[in-house]
Ligand SMILES: O=c1ccn([C@@H]2O[C@H](COP(=O)(O)OP(=O)(O)O[C@H]3O[C@H](CO)[C@@H](O)[C@H](O)[C@H]3O)[C@@H](O)[C@H]2O)c(=O)[nH]1
């Protein structure tokens with residue numbers, strides 16, 4: 047019985063015990079500080095000013111609440127394993143939905159790589175139907191998908207024959223080639239041939255791209271079957287391909303189109319008529335399936351009768367490729383994938399995707415502008431325990447997932463940056479939306495790579511060129527901390543008040559060195575501007 051299971055869940059007991067210990071270690075100072083804040087207010091100390099006291103109490107309450115929510119991830123960690131080889135039932139059909147919206151912002155060649163990689167999934171081809179929704183209704187994309195289907199006719203058998211892991215041709219030829227095993231002369235000759243064919247596809251897409259026609263706001267729908275195999279083809283034939291369909295839904299300038307959701311709705315209706323598969327795999331135009339067995343892996347959950355009753359969807363983690371060694375921006379998003387996602391199942395509620403590790407530093411900076419009043423001194427130790435406890439837990443978690451000190455450092459910086467940029471503006475946006483001041487809008491993210499930005503990123507330099515509204519609070523926080531640090535040092539030297547100034551000096555120093563890449567970029571920009 048044991049051997050025929052499709053998936054198992056393991057609970058790492060040692061990790062669970064350590065996580066719980068850290069939670070308790072921080073819960074005690076948290077409660078002590080809560081008591082301190084409230085009691086000081088009620089039995090009114092002469093030394094406290096009520097308004098800042100209330101402000102800081104509220105901010106600590108918020109951090110405490112977020113921290114408490116965060117503990118649910120640590121409380122019951124799990125890891126999963128799947129066994130697709132144990133699937134004994136016949137595999138059900140899948141419809142793959144890929145959405146693209148703009149050939150300028152979303153390079154067409156990359157979209158074709160997503161299409162080709164999903165067509166090459168290790169899944170019976172007669173049970174796979176790939177639909178591309180093109181919200182731009184662009185002739186470039188239509189032309190490119192035809193060329194991509196032709197290329198797939200050679201690429202898919204090549205991948206199957208040599209059991210390749212990387213099924214996106216761009217990635218295969220570009221960065222991951224080194225990972226593939228070399229398999230003799232025959233393999234190398236075939237690989238050379240396929241590379242030439244890929245170059246032809248690249249060229250065709252480029253030529254199609256020269257013909258720039260501005261998108262129209264009004265157009266009828268356009269649905270075209272790009273490839274469909276003969277029903278009589280044997281399913282074990284290596285050259286067999288999934289069905290491929292191009293869909294550009296109708297658009298009218300006075301009708302809301304509801305962005306990606308609208309596109310998915312249109313795909314539901316089109317695929318409902320053509321294939322009507324019971325399972326749907328949704329991909330953005332820049333997502334490659336980096337493991338050809340991923341659809342089979344998902345079926346390990348969907349076909350398990352014990353699980354299906356309470357299962358709505360299976361989510362694969364989204365990872366970025368071509369990460370630089372430095373990874374200054376914490377783009378690998380370790381916390382989201384190794385810490386949060388794998389334990390989400392233990393919860394019945396899903397949290398926003400931008401979950402960050404709160405190490406307490408977000409509330410403490412408020413404190414640094416106050417000198418330590420006499421009454422605070424005995425309580426100061428609780429701040430220290432809470433703060434260092436958070437840092438130690440985070441450090442442990444990073445090392446436990448096999449990462450380096452540098453990753454820990456970058457994650458801390460990004461957690462702080464997110465607090466004053468995307469989290470702050472995300473909250474403001476949501477509030478304005480709820481009270482009706484601002485309409486919700488979706489801005490398509492740019493997927494094309496900017497050479498200068500890439501170079502900076504690879505060198506480990508920070509990019510301060512984004513939206514000013516994001517940069518300003520960040521720069522202010524960094525400058526404030528530098529000023530605060532210098533001011534603190536001056537007072538220690540001139541007044542000898544090290545005891546009182548310790549918190550200010552330490553925290554502002556810590557935040558300043560944490561944000562060293564930003565300071566470096568600010569100085570470089572200033573130099574370049576004056577040169
Ligand atoms: O009118 C539109 C706008 C967007 N898209 C497609 O929607 C996808 C996501 O858009 P993108 O700008 O890449 O959004 P991101 O913020 O990068 O994507 C994240 O956030 C989206 C909105 O929450 C999710 O749908 C995505 O899966 C998630 O990766 C892309 O494939 C677009 O082509 C359309 O099809 N039609």
Ligand SMILES: [Mn+2]
Nearest residue numbers: 330331332491
């Ligand atoms: Mn995206």
